[in-house]
Amino acid sequence: MAIMIREDLGYEGLQVDWNFSSKPGAKPELSESVQNTPIAQDSLMVEIEGIHEGPTRNYTWYMTEGLQSSIPTWTKPYLRPLIMHHNEKDGKIIGRIRDVIYQDTKTLSGTGALVFTANVPDKEGKEGIENGTLKTVSIGAIVHDCRCSICGANIAEMSQEELENHEHVRGGIYIIDGVQKTCYWQIYRMEAKELSYVIVPSDIYAQTTKIYKPSKTAMSVAANFNNEGVLNLSEAAKLENQESTVIDEKQPVGDPTPAPVPTVEDTDKLKQEIEDLKGKLKAAEEGKTEAEGKVEDLTAKATKAEQDLTDTKVLLEQATKNIEQAKKDLILKEADLINANTLRESLEEKVINLNKHVKESLIDSVITLRESLGKPVQAKEDLEARSEDSLKDAIKDLKEELSNPAAATTITQTVNPSVVESAKDFNSDVKKDEKASNINLQEGLEKVFENIFTDKTRSNFY
Numbered sequence: 001m002a003i004m005i006r007e008d009l010g011y012e013g014l015q016v017d018w019n020f021s022s023k024p025g026a027k028p029e030l031s032e033s034v035q036n037t038p039i040a041q042d043s044l045m046v047e048i049e050g051i052h053e054g055p056t057r058n059y060t061w062y063m064t065e066g067l068q069s070s071i072p073t074w075t076k077p078y079l080r081p082l083i084m085h086h087n088e089k090d091g092k093i094i095g096r097i098r099d100v101i102y103q104d105t106k107t108l109s110g111t112g113a114l115v116f117t118a119n120v121p122d123k124e125g126k127e128g129i130e131n132g133t134l135k136t137v138s139i140g141a142i143v144h145d146c147r148c149s150i151c152g153a154n155i156a157e158m159s160q161e162e163l164e165n166h167e168h169v170r171g172g173i174y175i176i177d178g179v180q181k182t183c184y185w186q187i188y189r190m191e192a193k194e195l196s197y198v199i200v201p202s203d204i205y206a207q208t209t210k211i212y213k214p215s216k217t218a219m220s221v222a223a224n225f226n227n228e229g230v231l232n233l234s235e236a237a238k239l240e241n242q243e244s245t246v247i248d249e250k251q252p253v254g255d256p257t258p259a260p261v262p263t264v265e266d267t268d269k270l271k272q273e274i275e276d277l278k279g280k281l282k283a284a285e286e287g288k289t290e291a292e293g294k295v296e297d298l299t300a301k302a303t304k305a306e307q308d309l310t311d312t313k314v315l316l317e318q319a320t321k322n323i324e325q326a327k328k329d330l331i332l333k334e335a336d337l338i339n340a341n342t343l344r345e346s347l348e349e350k351v352i353n354l355n356k357h358v359k360e361s362l363i364d365s366v367i368t369l370r371e372s373l374g375k376p377v378q379a380k381e382d383l384e385a386r387s388e389d390s391l392k393d394a395i396k397d398l399k400e401e402l403s404n405p406a407a408a409t410t411i412t413q414t415v416n417p418s419v420v421e422s423a424k425d426f427n428s429d430v431k432k433d434e435k436a437s438n439i440n441l442q443e444g445l446e447k448v449f450e451n452i453f454t455d456k457t458r459s460n461f462y
């Protein structure tokens, strides 16, 4: 037994059909017959990622085995149709599946996928594919091994009634051993039915990936199919060895080619490359460490320079303050100097005044003595013109004259009482002098003459 499913996500969801004839190798149904087998020059080649490994929005789950098991059935015994909207009976066949491969790298989903190459001769189909209105697809397949992901029961072996009574419902959530699990129909083996452009695919990644014009080789190969799309067995045998070549030619330049199986030599080479890369990584890390060290050094230097600059600024500020202080000190010193000069001048003036006072005293003494001796009083101006020493000499002479008793009598008669007092002082001083008290007249006369002589001399002088 088997069921047929269509991975559309229309209002019906997953379409499951129990009422279909499933005879492996059966002749194609009339609606699937091919009217125009050769690949026409004006037809379109389309590459389609038709179905991917993993869960779909219909809660079906395509296993690797399921995809791979279907590969031969897409083109043998006849080329499966590419249609629109899964509408096999009323819908339009726009082309045929010419090739299918299982690819597990660089797919839209990142998981394994069946990648179809289809030829589309239909005008409406070509237009729809080229303008993008025909973009997403879903597969229709006859499923022979489909297991309940919860209990492992083979859904494909069940009747519709059995399935309706099954305890696990597709998309249902069950707690198994404390773990929450969703029920999927896991497809392990299936047979191709058709590939259809649909509006809403169940497999969100299922869509056209490339569009290109057919090559001459592809057209030539296609010519070996009969008018019902069934490959002539003898021709098929001849083509068996060419098949891969044909596939390669259909793939545009730049299309990723499958990675070859690694050999021991390749492994060694890879190991060497890994070692080289490790070396480079290490060198890069060392370079990075070195660069980081340099950055640290530079940062330290910059910090030091900033510190130095700050220090310099502080020093400069201090120096500026010192200069200002020095200026103030200088101003104060200048003031001191001015004061000192003023003081000096003041002292000098005092000295002058003092000297003047001394001279006046001397002059007064001379006048007084002369008056005491009864001598004519000299003009004060004349006396002022004389030097201090000269005045002192005069005073000395006058005092000696006063010590003469004869002269003293005269003095007594002429001087006023105040002067007599001064004269008495002078006489007492004189009397103290032993020599003076013993002086005789002769000596006194001699002295007078001497004085006269001296006075004359001095008069001559002045």
Ligand SMILES: [Zn+2]
Binding pocket: 148, 149, 150, 151, 152, 153, 166, 167, 168
């Ligand atoms: Zn179950």
